[in-house]
Amino acid sequence: MTTTTSGPEALLSHLHSADGSATFSYAGYTIIGAVNGPIEAQRRDELPEEAVVDVVVRPAAGVGGTRERHLEGLLQSTLRQIILVTHFPRSLIQITLQVTIAPENEYVSTKVVQANTTAVLTLMSAAIPLTATLTSVVIAATAEDGSTREIINPTAREIQMSRSLHVFAFTSHGDLILTQSEGEFTMKEWEDILASAQRHCCPSTSGDVSMGDDEASGANLGKFTRIRNDKKAHFEPPNLGVSNSSAVLAALASMGLNRGSPMHLEEG
Amino acid sequence: MATPKSLTLSSTTFAKLSPHPYLLANLQPTDSSTTPTRTNGRQPSQTRLPYINTSSLSHAHGSAVVRNGDTTVICGVRGETILTSAIPNYRAPSDDPSSSLDEARDYDLLVPNIELATGCAPNFLPGVPPTTLAQTLSTRVYSLLHSSKLVDVSRLRIYPEEVGEKNIGGDDDKKMDEAEEIDEYAAVAEEKAVKAYWVLYIDVLFISFDGNPFDTAWTAILAALRDTKLPLAYWDADREMVLCKRSQKAAAPLSLRGLPVACTGAVFTEREKQKKGSGRYWVLVDPDRLEEGLCDETVTVVVDKLSGSTKVLGISKHGGTVVGPELMKEMVITAESRWDQVRAAIE
Numbered sequence: 001m002t003t004t005t006s007g008p009e010a011l012l013s014h015l016h017s018a019d020g021s022a023t024f025s026y027a028g029y030t031i032i033g034a035v036n037g038p039i040e041a042q043r044r045d046e047l048p049e050e051a052v053v054d055v056v057v058r059p060a061a062g063v064g065g066t067r068e069r070h071l072e073g074l075l076q077s078t079l080r081q082i083i084l085v086t087h088f089p090r091s092l093i094q095i096t097l098q099v100t101i102a103p104e105n106e107y108v109s110t111k112v113v114q115a116n117t118t119a120v121l122t123l124m125s126a127a128i129p130l131t132a133t134l135t136s137v138v139i140a141a142t143a144e145d146g147s148t149r150e151i152i153n154p155t156a157r158e159i160q161m162s163r164s165l166h167v168f169a170f171t172s173h174g175d176l177i178l179t180q181s182e183g184e185f186t187m188k189e190w191e192d193i194l195a196s197a198q199r200h201c202c203p204s205t206s207g208d209v210s211m212g213d214d215e216a217s218g219a220n221l222g223k224f225t226r227i228r229n230d231k232k233a234h235f236e237p238p239n240l241g242v243s244n245s246s247a248v249l250a251a252l253a254s255m256g257l258n259r260g261s262p263m264h265l266e267e268g
Numbered sequence: 269m270a271t272p273k274s275l276t277l278s279s280t281t282f283a284k285l286s287p288h289p290y291l292l293a294n295l296q297p298t299d300s301s302t303t304p305t306r307t308n309g310r311q312p313s314q315t316r317l318p319y320i321n322t323s324s325l326s327h328a329h330g331s332a333v334v335r336n337g338d339t340t341v342i343c344g345v346r347g348e349t350i351l352t353s354a355i356p357n358y359r360a361p362s363d364d365p366s367s368s369l370d371e372a373r374d375y376d377l378l379v380p381n382i383e384l385a386t387g388c389a390p391n392f393l394p395g396v397p398p399t400t401l402a403q404t405l406s407t408r409v410y411s412l413l414h415s416s417k418l419v420d421v422s423r424l425r426i427y428p429e430e431v432g433e434k435n436i437g438g439d440d441d442k443k444m445d446e447a448e449e450i451d452e453y454a455a456v457a458e459e460k461a462v463k464a465y466w467v468l469y470i471d472v473l474f475i476s477f478d479g480n481p482f483d484t485a486w487t488a489i490l491a492a493l494r495d496t497k498l499p500l501a502y503w504d505a506d507r508e509m510v511l512c513k514r515s516q517k518a519a520a521p522l523s524l525r526g527l528p529v530a531c532t533g534a535v536f537t538e539r540e541k542q543k544k545g546s547g548r549y550w551v552l553v554d555p556d557r558l559e560e561g562l563c564d565e566t567v568t569v570v571v572d573k574l575s576g577s578t579k580v581l582g583i584s585k586h587g588g589t590v591v592g593p594e595l596m597k598e599m600v601i602t603a604e605s606r607w608d609q610v611r612a613a614i615e
Contacts, residue, residue: 065403066398066403066404066406066407066410067407069400069403069404069407070403070404070407070408072400073400073404074586077564077586077587078586078587080564080587081564081587081588081589160370165415171589173589175589175592176585176589176591176592176593177586177588177589178585178586179583179584179585179586180583180584180586181580181582181583181584182411182412182415182416182581182582183415183581183582184416184579184580184581185579185580186577186578186579186580187578187580187596187597187600190580190583190596191593191597194593
């Protein structure tokens with residue numbers, strides 16, 4: 001349970017040579033991200049009407065394999081949708097994600113979540129114009145006495161015991177942009193899980209207060225966006241609901257001014 | 269068809285020059301008497317009929333050729349043995365359901381590989397290192413093989429010879445009982461310990477490529493695995509190696525759980541850069557190469573209807589925000605009819 005009890009932590013603009021950078025740690029993962037862009041694209045890669053988005057994922061140990069290529073593909077197609085690529089024709093936006101700490105039993109699908117978050121943070125730190133931000137969540141469904149139980153941000157053990165595993169990513173407008181579900185489930189179950197993922201990721205669509213109560217403690221990403229007095233309020237921009245997105249964006253913008261100085265947001 | 273005299277282009281030239289307006293014009297004809305179709309003549313949710321031919325490779329343990337329109341794939345399955353003593357951190361499998369051991373995944377007993385660099389399409393150069401698409405497909409196939417638990421791992425275990433003989437032999441009932449008793453007690457004992465495993469190398473080669481690689485590759489893998497017969501292998505304690513029975517009769521087919529079928533759709537939007545709700549869109553099921561190049565968002569649904577009710581074994585969607593819960597439901601219905609098609613072709 002250690003992976004879910006510690007909250008998400010983010011460190012922004014700490015790499016001096018990159019245009020934007022962020023380190024994000026959550027659920028056993030620590031990923032360093034860097035963005036360079038818009039920069040000149042190689043002649044054979046450049047697109048006449050939009051920017052090329054290039055994502056490179058490096059694993060914690062060894063060189064990248066087929067899984068990393070798959071992850072890169074997912075991230076690339078997702079990020080291309082939220083970056084305003086048409087603003088930078090013939091150029092390149094390069095996103096490099098280096099996994100530094102990964103849990104022992106890692107599943108690709110859970111890594112998508114942390115990688116997504118890191119990438120969005122990094123893009124914001126580089127002040128690359130985006131149409132929306134992303135929030136993602138992993139949900140495992142286990143069968144218990146005929147009924148399905150949903151576990152948000154499951155541990156490796158819980159994933160192993162689960163019947164199905166789902167990853168959802170939503171834009172800050174509440175649209176489903178990415179989903180990866182595997183295991184065995186029915187469409188009804190999938191819709192229920194999607195609904196709870198939406199509640200978890202887009203708190204503004206439902207009552208904020210009720211949502212805070214029925215979720216497991218610690219695992220609730222939504223809490224981190226709200227500034228709380230009794231806890232360390234870690235910075236959690238990807239969880240932008242419409243209501244608080246402007247506040248976080250403002251915070252990010254002010255951070256952009258002192259780019260280069262490492263900054264760990266605690267206590268709002 | 270009335271074409272203005274000033275600029276006359278043949279439809280193939282139009283398709284090459286501006287593919288997006290070409291496909292759009294086909295789907296949205298100005299003349300209301302023409303039915304909207306895709307450039308390949310299909311309706312948006314119409315798939316291509318698959319053709320399957322099995323056992324065409326003589327040296328593989330199982331093989332299948334699948335043709336889906338102009339996408340043709342050949343898949344061969346070859347079994348090789350690996351000794352448990354050669355597996356690092358080997359743990360004996362137990363019947364305990366709470367055991368976290370997943371033999372197929374932990375010992376890598378299923379090794380799929382997808383080869384696109386065969387000159388199957390102009391955009392894949394032959395003889396180059398695996399492209400991103402090939403690697404992505406391999407990963408997706410690998411994770412679906414494991415998450416659907418398609419192959420029954422117990423058939424891949426290789427035991428010492430004696431156990432097998434005891435199970436088969438036993439002339440009178442008393443002896444049978446005795447043997448069964450021993451079996452029961454010996455279940456945990458070393459005698460019945462797994463000595464080796466079959467590793468299935470699943471190789472998929474694209475002969476020609478015209479879109480929808482994942483569905484076709486998966487169908488080929490499914491057909492090839494159904495066709496696979498492994499020779500009866502046993503552990504010879506004296507020679508300390510795995511031996512196979514020579515006779516073909518002793519070869520046993522794999523046992524597969526269910527019949528998962530993948531169905532992919534690509535979302536074609538009216539405008540090239542379109543946000544949700546701002547224009548028309550079509551979900552083109554079983555897209556061809558031209559359509560794949562014009563669509564950002566793709567959705568893949570894996571369903572299995574073998575047990576009667578529809579089980580969903582995988583949903584994957586990326587690259588856009590058009591497909592929500594409603595469209596996903598429609599996609600599952602399309603996948604169900606696709607399942608019937610593939611089943612008819614496979615059997």
